[in-house]
Amino acid sequence: MTLPDPTLSFIAQYVPHLNKGDAHAPPPDREYTIDELARATETTTRNIRAYQERGLLPPPKLRGRKGIYSNAHYSRLRLIGDLLERGYTLSTIGDLLAALEQGLDLRNFMGIESALTSPWTDEEPVLMGIDELLAMFDNKVNLGSIDKALKLDLVRLEPDGKTVQVRSMRTMKAGAELVSTGIPFEDLLEIIQMLRGNVERVANELVKLVAENVLQKYDDDDALPPKEDLPQIADLIWRLRPLAEMAVHAELARAMEKATNHFLGDRLEKIIQGLETKK
DNA sequence: GTTCTTACA
DNA sequence: TGTAAGTA
Numbered sequence: 445m446t447l448p449d450p451t452l453s454f455i456a457q458y459v460p461h462l463n464k465g466d467a468h469a470p471p472p473d474r475e476y477t478i479d480e481l482a483r484a485t486e487t488t489t490r491n492i493r494a495y496q497e498r499g500l501l502p503p504p505k506l507r508g509r510k511g512i513y514s515n516a517h518y519s520r521l522r523l524i525g526d527l528l529e530r531g532y533t534l535s536t537i538g539d540l541l542a543a544l545e546q547g548l549d550l551r552n553f554m555g556i557e558s559a560l561t562s563p564w565t566d567e568e569p570v571l572m573g574i575d576e577l578l579a580m581f582d583n584k585v586n587l588g589s590i591d592k593a594l595k596l597d598l599v600r601l602e603p604d605g606k607t608v609q610v611r612s613m614r615t616m617k618a619g620a621e622l623v624s625t626g627i628p629f630e631d632l633l634e635i636i637q638m639l640r641g642n643v644e645r646v647a648n649e650l651v652k653l654v655a656e657n658v659l660q661k662y663d664d665d666d667a668l669p670p671k672e673d674l675p676q677i678a679d680l681i682w683r684l685r686p687l688a689e690m691a692v693h694a695e696l697a698r699a700m701e702k703a704t705n706h707f708l709g710d711r712l713e714k715i716i717q718g719l720e721t722k723k
Numbered sequence: 724g725t726t727c728t729t730a731c732a
Numbered sequence: 733t734g735t736a737a738g739t740a
Binding site for chain 3: 488508509
């Protein structure tokens with residue numbers, strides 16, 4: 445299972461603030477009538493209005509009765525169009541855009557809000573006996589799997605050797621559900637391992653994005669931000685987390701759907717072939 | 724002639 | 733999402 449390009453870096457090229465002086469061609473900076481905009485972005489006026497109604501596109505300035513659109517509208521329409529091509533639904537795109545805007549708005553609080561460094565997950569680790577954990581999985585896991593789970597840092601062994609720290613009870617419960625439907629625990633661990641690599645990639649992109657963006661404030665050549673600002677940067681990244689979650693959810697949902705279709709497609713093909721050979 | 728709104732398919 | 737009618 446592989447996830448497509450990290451959505452965040454993909455999105456970044458369409459977000460003017462995050463795309464200063466970079467490689468991607470900037471949209472022509474001018475005014476558009478709705479008709480010109482539709483042609484420039486390869487949509488229709490009907491769609492532009494529909495996106496407005498759904499809140500995916502900000503309303504234009506009004507000159508008399510005419511709407512005057514800007515390059516900001518151009519960028520967003522391109523983003524929407526590409527996202528659509530990638531198989532996102534309009535409502536998913538809406539969620540993503542909302543998260544994006546919310547995240548960017550948070551910059552306005554920078555420098556005002558002080559911040560404490562936060563933990564990277566809002567779930568409290570839960571302590572439970574190894575026997576309890578095994579019971580959760582209906583005793584369908586062997587010790588080897590537990591060893592793997594330890595290596596993946598899904599659980600941590602306590603000093604007493606009899607209890608473990610479950611880092612995310614939500615994950616664990618979801619896993620137990622799946623195991624109860626007959627999916628081997630081992631396979632789940634493998635999937636988690638693969639997922640983790642990809643998710644970390646997305647997280648890195650996000651942090652990089654924020655870092656580059658925030659660091660610009662301290663003027664290009666000087667290397668590091670003042671140490672006293674680091675907590676604020678950490679806080680900003682923490683607050684931007686919903687954006688990352690949206691991106692991961694969206695990509696995962698897409699990958700799942702694709703994988704499901706492939707899987708079902710293969711099965712159908714085999715069934716059809718089976719029928720044909722029986723003729 | 725263009726833009727907008729509304730409504731319908 | 734396209735199309736049509738009625739406006740400004």
